[in-house]
Amino acid sequence: MSDCWLCLREKIKKNALIIKFFHGGYYIIHVTKKMNIMEKKVTPRKKNQMKQVPTLLQAIERVVELSRDSKLSDEFMQETSPELSLLSEMYGITERQAVFFCVCMEKGPRNVDFDDLARHLDVSNIRILGYSSDIDALARRRLLRYRNAKDENSFDIPQPVIKALKRNEAYETPSQKNLDCAGLFEVIGQMFEDLDDDAILPKDLYGELQVLFKENPQVGFVKHIKELGHLRLEDFLLLLFFCHRLVNKDDDDIRFGQMEDCFLCPSNYVTTKGLLRSGEHPLMTKKLIEHRSEDGMADTTRYKLTEQTKRTLLEEMKINAAEEKLADVIKAKDLREKKMFYVEENQRQVSELQSFFVPENYQKIRQRMEQTGFRTGFACLFYGGPGTGKTETVYQLARQTGRDIMVVDVPQIKSKWVGDSEKNIKALFDRYRELVKKAKQTPILLFNEADAIIGIRQQGAQRAVEKMENSIQNIILQEMETLDGIMIATTNLQQNLDKAFERRFLYKIKFEKPTVEARVQIWRSMIPDLNEMDAKTLAAKYDFSGGQIENIARHYTIDSILHDAKEDKLAMLINHCDNERLDENTPKRIGF
Numbered sequence: 001m002s003d004c005w006l007c008l009r010e011k012i013k014k015n016a017l018i019i020k021f022f023h024g025g026y027y028i029i030h031v032t033k034k035m036n037i038m039e040k041k042v043t044p045r046k047k048n049q050m051k052q053v054p055t056l057l058q059a060i061e062r063v064v065e066l067s068r069d070s071k072l073s074d075e076f077m078q079e080t081s082p083e084l085s086l087l088s089e090m091y092g093i094t095e096r097q098a099v100f101f102c103v104c105m106e107k108g109p110r111n112v113d114f115d116d117l118a119r120h121l122d123v124s125n126i127r128i129l130g131y132s133s134d135i136d137a138l139a140r141r142r143l144l145r146y147r148n149a150k151d152e153n154s155f156d157i158p159q160p161v162i163k164a165l166k167r168n169e170a171y172e173t174p175s176q177k178n179l180d181c182a183g184l185f186e187v188i189g190q191m192f193e194d195l196d197d198d199a200i201l202p203k204d205l206y207g208e209l210q211v212l213f214k215e216n217p218q219v220g221f222v223k224h225i226k227e228l229g230h231l232r233l234e235d236f237l238l239l240l241f242f243c244h245r246l247v248n249k250d251d252d253d254i255r256f257g258q259m260e261d262c263f264l265c266p267s268n269y270v271t272t273k274g275l276l277r278s279g280e281h282p283l284m285t286k287k288l289i290e291h292r293s294e295d296g297m298a299d300t301t302r303y304k305l306t307e308q309t310k311r312t313l314l315e316e317m318k319i320n321a322a323e324e325k326l327a328d329v330i331k332a333k334d335l336r337e338k339k340m341f342y343v344e345e346n347q348r349q350v351s352e353l354q355s356f357f358v359p360e361n362y363q364k365i366r367q368r369m370e371q372t373g374f375r376t377g378f379a380c381l382f383y384g385g386p387g388t389g390k391t392e393t394v395y396q397l398a399r400q401t402g403r404d405i406m407v408v409d410v411p412q413i414k415s416k417w418v419g420d421s422e423k424n425i426k427a428l429f430d431r432y433r434e435l436v437k438k439a440k441q442t443p444i445l446l447f448n449e450a451d452a453i454i455g456i457r458q459q460g461a462q463r464a465v466e467k468m469e470n471s472i473q474n475i476i477l478q479e480m481e482t483l484d485g486i487m488i489a490t491t492n493l494q495q496n497l498d499k500a501f502e503r504r505f506l507y508k509i510k511f512e513k514p515t516v517e518a519r520v521q522i523w524r525s526m527i528p529d530l531n532e533m534d535a536k537t538l539a540a541k542y543d544f545s546g547g548q549i550e551n552i553a554r555h556y557t558i559d560s561i562l563h564d565a566k567e568d569k570l571a572m573l574i575n576h577c578d579n580e581r582l583d584e585n586t587p588k589r590i591g592f
Helices: 003-015 056-067 074-079 081-091 095-107 114-121 125-129 132-140 159-166 181-196 202-215 220-227 233-249 256-262 266-278 307-312 344-357 359-371 390-401 420-438 464-481 499-504 516-526 532-541 546-563 569-581
Strands: 018-022 025-031 037-042 154-156 289-294 297-305 327-330 378-384 405-408 444-447 486-491 507-511
Touching: 056 074, 056 081, 056 095, 056 159, 074 081, 074 095, 081 095, 095 114, 095 132, 114 125, 181 202, 181 220, 181 233, 181 256, 202 220, 202 233, 233 256, 233 266, 233 289, 233 297, 256 266, 266 297, 297 307, 307 420, 327 420, 344 359, 344 390, 344 507, 378 390, 378 499, 390 405, 390 444, 390 486, 405 420, 420 464, 464 499, 516 532, 516 546, 532 569, 546 569
Parallel strands: 378 486, 378 507, 405 444, 444 486
Antiparallel strands: 018 025, 025 037, 289 297, 327 405
16 A cells, blocks of 8 residues: 555544545545535546535435435446445444435425335335335434334435435434433423324324333422332323423313324224223322313313312423412411410410410321321311401410411402412412421411401302302312311401301311400510500400401601601500491591
8 A cells, every 4th residue: 555545544543434445436424514425536646636526416316316226236236326425324234224314305295105115215115124224223223214003105305304414414313311300391392293294103102101201200390200219101191292292282181183193093993981980080089180170060061180289290381371369378487476365265365276286286186187087177166356466476476386377368369360369279278288298397377367258158149250259269178078188268247158158167266355454565575665544444445356456566666766756655555446447436547
């Protein structure tokens, strides 16, 4: 070998991708970072002479021309070796697979079948069927796509492959590793489109999804799916289908006809429909999907993901980000201590409830209830006039027993959009159940000023708003039946309480206004520098609740800071008391 050729070979090793003999010369194929293809032809006379070579499309065209009636002969394979080697390297396929890919491009790119390949190559149908494994390999590389995975007799060239060829680039299967949740669902969406087009079978889709999940363990969605434990193939596909439709298509109203492709055979589909209608399907018993409802009634032909599923499985996609905030969670450690004053009977009732909420007692009582077949949830109603300490009592009970409080924003529940309110209520209880599972101590679900949602239901409701309110109340009643936790509702208007709700509250405490003696203590606790005589005067003169006395104490504190008031303290407080009462016999002054 000459020194010139040795030098050339070293350059080839560093820069060239493929070396092939062709018509007495050498083809050296270079590939840039953008996959643009260049050819350098070195002849025996001028080894440094350079010539631009065909593009990918031109290489495919030459293979097509020479392959016609070639019978896939050795002579044909040798003659097109440079082009086939190029295609083989670029696409990561064998040279024979490259021939089939080129012919499919010519005969298609749509609806190509084995007969087309046999006629073009002039080989028997039996022989061409022997190359089915090559077609399968092209399909796995996504260079071909079966039109119907059930018979695998015809195939297409996917559009992304064609677009890449137009740019003189080899199509690369998108990376399915190190994806974020959005990227994961983009791949899942493509897979389900293939299923919808019959380009893949359910069992093969299941396999591809398992590989996808294995390659992306960092995605929260994948972690949550694994936490569900083993799901049967069809149940797994069905759950993924629901998630795909919501994320990729904004479709949260799934009907039977849409699900059919997820099943291995028609009989399994029929069986599943029966389980879904009855609510006994595993995805429903696990509370992953549920019936859609209309006016509070379940529609057994329409289904959706539960709100709990959206918040857990699809947390990264922020499916519920646009929904109005329904509740705040207040940590027990953030609750400030406040001394409460009650009439004797209220003190006894609150003390009993506090003893019940102590974690050790609560667990014993709950276990005993469960053993005897009683409901394990505890619903309490605090009712009475404004400012009597109903809400603050809940806070102090939570602080004393180490329980967080989930405080419901009742006005937000009653959405102006008919249909959203029912969804909000169900989402609320789903969220509470999640808190119960995660919390060391069972949290308290507080419906403060709950008059609007536990009032008397409308008989023969006709208007949409009345139907909506009845639906809300029916859902709450159902949730109270299955409650596993502590729910407390407060109301000023107990006379408006529906009888069905009244029966479901195990503890009902009527908060009375404090006695004169209790009011004296409240006055002195709110204003420590107030002497006992003045406190007794105020307590006797004004039949105020604790909340009203607190308001007056706040006004007094502000006045003391702003005006450094030196006037008679009692007179100042009496003035604030008269303003607080605002009755017909008292001048109505506004301000401090």
